[in-house]
Amino acid sequence: MEGIFITFEGIEGCGKSTQANLLYDFLTSKNIECVLTHEPGGTPISEKVRNILLDNKNEEMDSLTELFLYFASRAQHTVEKIKPALKSGKAVISDRYFDSTLAYQGEGRNIPNQKIAEINSFATGGLIPVLTFLIDVPAEIGMNRLTTKDRIEKESLEFHNRVRGSFLTIARENKERIKIIDGMRPIEEIRKEIASIVLNYI
Template identity: 55%
Template sequence: MPEFLVTFEGVEGCGKSIQARLLYEYLQSKGISSILTREPGGSDISERIRDILLDRRHLDMVPYTELFLYLASRAQHTQEVIKPALAQGKVVICDRYIDASVAYQGEGRGISKNLIKQLNKTATGGLLPNLTFLLDMDTEIALKRIEREDRLEMEGVEFHNRIRSGYLKLNRENPERIVLLNGMRSIKQIHNEIKDIFEARMMKLE
């Protein structure tokens, strides 16, 4: 199996985690060795960083602290989990990755996107996803799907609209890697499209 990293991106509640899990279960059922992991988090150290990032009490966290914590989590997770799994020939499915920092800390918080892209490269050693699924939908409808509220979910609708447009810009800049999917359809319809696109991409690599 060639190295294959697939990531899921999109605003809160758009269906990333459920679609990542469905793809993982599908690959398992086909006997394709894979792992399902997430950002921030995915390793012991990174999950501890996740707790700091999402803690509702940390309302005074400044944008650069947020950015560097995400990058710290990403550096550890990439080195400790993603790269070893890829080296073992596993497909790695990751719920959020580099694009989330460009959308959230760049478009959302106003930090230079070029700086973030540069720091992403440093944190990951330049590891890019082979394929990214961007689930796009109305942010208010997406937010209504989720019950709990962490620190970032507490932001207003304008913030989330900036994230959405940040992601759409990334899709326009990287139309080959980042596949735009309409997240308003049923879970099954979206899963079927993801399966088809994934298989077509894998076949090209094999």
């Protein structure tokens, strides 16, 4: 049987990595073989692309260059890591995936969502997560939780609030797949909510 593909989405500092790790521990404790990965990155080649994307020195990067680098990273990640793991029946948890591209490059950089969806489908062979957790916090809170900032994180509060709004719109348009999680609550409370939702899928 194919494994389940679960993604975590949301703005910087919302708690994606924290909760992705906790879900990994939970599934592992249930003896479910699980792969924990992230975007951009996840394979050696994809990590090299990630370094270009997040490098503070690349200030002059064009929006389309940025978009295609994200897809370059994802194409390799999907083929080399995610699909083989799902095929062998493992659960795959990815810290960011397609919805981040829609929110950051679509809304944030004004690239049409339809175009992004088309290229994404081409780059991934149409691989869509079964379940996505959107951890929602106001941009001010997310930014305050972070210590060091990369190129994307250095964007203005206004940019991050627009991205937050876009994530919420995407979630409302994909109610079956995307669960909006209130990220303002204690880590343990969020962990329990996510675990109970995932239990319904495994």
